[in-house]
Amino acid sequence: MYEKLFEPVTINKMVVPNRLVFEPMGNYYAELDGKASKRDCDFYAARGAGGCGLVITEVCSVNRIHGRGDARNLLIDTDEAIPSFAEMAKATQATGAKFAVEIYHPGCQGVPPLCEDGMTVSPSGQPTKLTNAPTRALTHDEVLGIIDDFIQAGIRVWKSGADAVELHCAHGYLLCQFLSPYTNHRDDEFGGSLENRAEIVRRIIEGIRQGTSPDYPIIVRLSADEYLRMIGIDDGITLDMAVEYCKLFEQWGADAIDVSAGNYETMNWAWEPVGFDEGWKSVNGKTIAAAVDIPVIACSVVRHPETAMDLVDGGVAMVGSARQFFADPDWGNKVREGTEKLIRPCISCMRCIESLMAAHEDPFSPMVCSVNPEAGRECDLAPLEQDGCGRTVVVVGSGPAGLEAARVLGLRGFKVVVLEKADEVGGQLVFAAKPPKKWRLDWLIRYYEAALADLPVEIRCGVEATAEVVQAENPVALIWAAGSVPVKPGSIPGLDNPLVLTPPEAIMANPPLTGKNVVVVGSGMTGIEVAEMLSSEQDCHVDLYEMVDEIGPGIFFQNLIDIMGRLGATDTTLNPGHKLLKVEGNVATFEKADGEQVEASFDCLVLSLGMRPTAAPDWAGELGIPVVVAGDSQKVGRIQEAVTGGYDAARSVK
Ligand SMILES: Cc1cc2nc3c(=O)[nH]c(=O)nc-3n(C[C@H](O)[C@H](O)[C@H](O)COP(=O)(O)O)c2cc1C
Numbered sequence: 284m285y286e287k288l289f290e291p292v293t294i295n296k297m298v299v300p301n302r303l304v305f306e307p308m309g310n311y312y313a314e315l316d317g318k319a320s321k322r323d324c325d326f327y328a329a330r331g332a333g334g335c336g337l338v339i340t341e342v343c344s345v346n347r348i349h350g351r352g353d354a355r356n357l358l359i360d361t362d363e364a365i366p367s368f369a370e371m372a373k374a375t376q377a378t379g380a381k382f383a384v385e386i387y388h389p390g391c392q393g394v395p396p397l398c399e400d401g402m403t404v405s406p407s408g409q410p411t412k413l414t415n416a417p418t419r420a421l422t423h424d425e426v427l428g429i430i431d432d433f434i435q436a437g438i439r440v441w442k443s444g445a446d447a448v449e450l451h452c453a454h455g456y457l458l459c460q461f462l463s464p465y466t467n468h469r470d471d472e473f474g475g476s477l478e479n480r481a482e483i484v485r486r487i488i489e490g491i492r493q494g495t496s497p498d499y500p501i502i503v504r505l506s507a508d509e510y511l512r513m514i515g516i517d518d519g520i521t522l523d524m525a526v527e528y529c530k531l532f533e534q535w536g537a538d539a540i541d542v543s544a545g546n547y548e549t550m551n552w553a554w555e556p557v558g559f560d561e562g563w564k565s566v567n568g569k570t571i572a573a574a575v576d577i578p579v580i581a582c583s584v585v586r587h588p589e590t591a592m593d594l595v596d597g598g599v600a601m602v603g604s605a606r607q608f609f610a611d612p613d614w615g616n617k618v619r620e621g622t623e624k625l626i627r628p629c630i631s632c633m634r635c636i637e638s639l640m641a642a643h644e645d646p647f648s649p650m651v652c653s654v655n656p657e658a659g660r661e662c663d664l665a666p667l668e669q670d671g672c673g674r675t676v677v678v679v680g681s682g683p684a685g686l687e688a689a690r691v692l693g694l695r696g697f698k699v700v701v702l703e704k705a706d707e708v709g710g711q712l713v714f715a716a717k718p719p720k721k722w723r724l725d726w727l728i729r730y731y732e733a734a735l736a737d738l739p740v741e742i743r744c745g746v747e748a749t750a751e752v753v754q755a756e757n758p759v760a761l762i763w764a765a766g767s768v769p770v771k772p773g774s775i776p777g778l779d780n781p782l783v784l785t786p787p788e789a790i791m792a793n794p795p796l797t798g799k800n801v802v803v804v805g806s807g808m809t810g811i812e813v814a815e816m817l818s819s820e821q822d823c824h825v826d827l828y829e830m831v832d833e834i835g836p837g838i839f840f841q842n843l844i845d846i847m848g849r850l851g852a853t854d855t856t857l858n859p860g861h862k863l864l865k866v867e868g869n870v871a872t873f874e875k876a877d878g879e880q881v882e883a884s885f886d887c888l889v890l891s892l893g894m895r896p897t898a899a900p901d902w903a904g905e906l907g908i909p910v911v912v913a914g915d916s917q918k919v920g921r922i923q924e925a926v927t928g929g930y931d932a933a934r935s936v937k
Contacts, residue, residue: 301336304603317358318367324374331380334615368443383447390457391418434490447500455546504541507567556845569597656930671697682710684914685764687929693738718812767894767915777866799886810891818853
């Protein structure tokens with residue numbers, strides 16, 4: 284059905300075994316000196332082994348003086364880097380995949396403390412509004428120097444034995460800043476006309492070609508559209524302009540184009556939160572594919588093989604994803620084998636990029652995936668042992684922690700009994716999947732159902748875990764993953780009121796709350812999602828209250844921008860700086876920072892003040908078997924903590 288995805292593709296003389304590309308994904312797993320680590324080698328090799336025909340590295344900096352993206356991003360600016368890059372290349376090539384290295388300079392999107400003089404560099408000294416990092420315009424000589432940095436880096440990539448080099452001209456980094464009329468206001472030969480803005484790329488392509496071989500594949504990645512008009516800026520790169528650029532790149536000797544989008548100011552169009560549907564930007568790849576004769580790689584929130592097929596049917600030679608292959612490196616093998624139901628879906632939760640950015644604060648804080656507990660830990664985790672031997676383990680709770688624990692135990696050959704007190708599987712995922720744009724969480728439940736179906740795992744819904752029920756199974760271990768319950772602070776009078784609902788109660792209300800005046804208290808992600816769902820889908824008028832001075836405290840900025848854009852289209856009022864004092868009847872009283880008290884009346888009030896763990900009961904400790912507490916029961920967290928907690932708990936069972 285999807286055979287076409289597994290046809291070989293030729294880029295220059297490189298024959299890539301299939302059409303699937305692991306797109307560059309900054310992971311910052313490098314050594315502190317910028318050399319590739321064992322973690323890098325195993326990370327990329329896993330994506331090759333899992334079925335990606337072409338694996339491309341993260342951004343590798345060509346200049347450590349003002350070009351590092353992070354203290355632990357790969358550096359390819361000296362010959363000393365070559366051996367460790369050779370190790371990475373060999374590890375991936377051993378899987379049968381081809382291996383490419385992406386070379387880049389961040390320009391004004393760099394990190395000032397990592398720049399020698401605390402200043403980033405850019406074509407014209409215009410900072411990016413996302414970080415406002417101080418930046419200065421490159422002199423003409425410096426531009427020539429950077430061209431040479433790129434050429435030398437490209438030659439090093441070739442010498443390392445990597446199969447191809449990718450030139451990063453996307454996402455608002457330095458070469459993109461030259462291409463974009465928004466950031467390039469130079470009046471030398473590197474600015475002005477479209478050809479002049481691309482001149483830097485021409486010289487780099489031609490220099491790498493001269494320094495390597497006529498056969499060496501050079502791929503150019505660009506933002507086919509910066510989508511700056513979406514934020515009111517008219518002079519960014521557009522698709523029409525990108526088509527012209529790609530024709531020039533082809534003419535100058537590029538062997539393939541890798542189509543992406545956005546820059547730091549339009550980051551949500553580059554790596555998209557839930558508001559963007561699968562396949563939404565396929566038009567970019569298809570349009571460029573129609574305009575050039577070299578292979579085009581394109582990403583477009585590809586999660587399912589149908590979306591990949593649509594791109595290929597539209598003329599795109601190769602289909603790329605970073606996040607889906609991070610979430611499930613075996614995507615390709617599963618699709619080829621017809622077991623695509625077993626794909627762990629990327630849920631676009633942005634935890635990867637959020638955790639990546641945390642590395643700026645702590646270089647050893649790892650990039651993680653919400654749904655794949657092995658992501659980035661490939662080199663730490665031995666293969667699962669088949670040592671369950673039919674022994675029974677009881678898992679209490681079928682949220683993400685319980686389901687993941689059951690999966691791993693099942694794979695180890697344990698007989699697993701999952702006790703779920705609700706009538707359906709999924710725990711909080713069931714409610715969390717209901718608000719607008721959150722259907723991907725339902726994919727996750729379906730994934731677990733499929734993954735557990737072929738394992739010795741029995742799920743009993745509607746069963747409360749008691750000592751008797753557990754003992755009847757004679758288990759060798761108990762995993763307590765019973766989740767958490769909404770917080771109702773006893774200190775606030777009046778919350779035991781039938782008009783006061785928890786988020787799950789509001790989401791699942793039957794009949795729905797249609798047309799009601801709703802006060803939502805608490806603007807964490809759950810509170811905002813409830814507000815969005817009630818206002819946009821149930822015609823409620825919602826007043827959202829938050830104790831601190833900002834709406835959405837602690838929410839990752841990309842997710843906040845995404846949901847607030849949609850919430851802004853409703854008539855929801857936002858009331859930060861309001862502390863809930865009490866509820867009486869259908870009136871809530873809030874206190875503002877200046878001590879003023881205000882009242883809000885409602886038909887119902889949704890209290891979204893977080894969750895507290897459902898601790899393991901005393902009887903669990905008296906069973907005489909190991910009890911492992913996982914997920915929210917251990918510490919309230921997000922899906923990533925639950926899934927990884929479940930995974931680790933299951934691995935810890937002896
Ligand atoms: C955490 C993260 C890191 C990324 N790092 C890079 C990078 O180093 N170089 C690059 O060209 N693109 C990078 N991207 C963009 C991806 O390659 C890809 O274009 C984007 O994630 C959209 O595709 P996807 O939804 O299939 O992941 C990154 C994206 C994410 C989420």
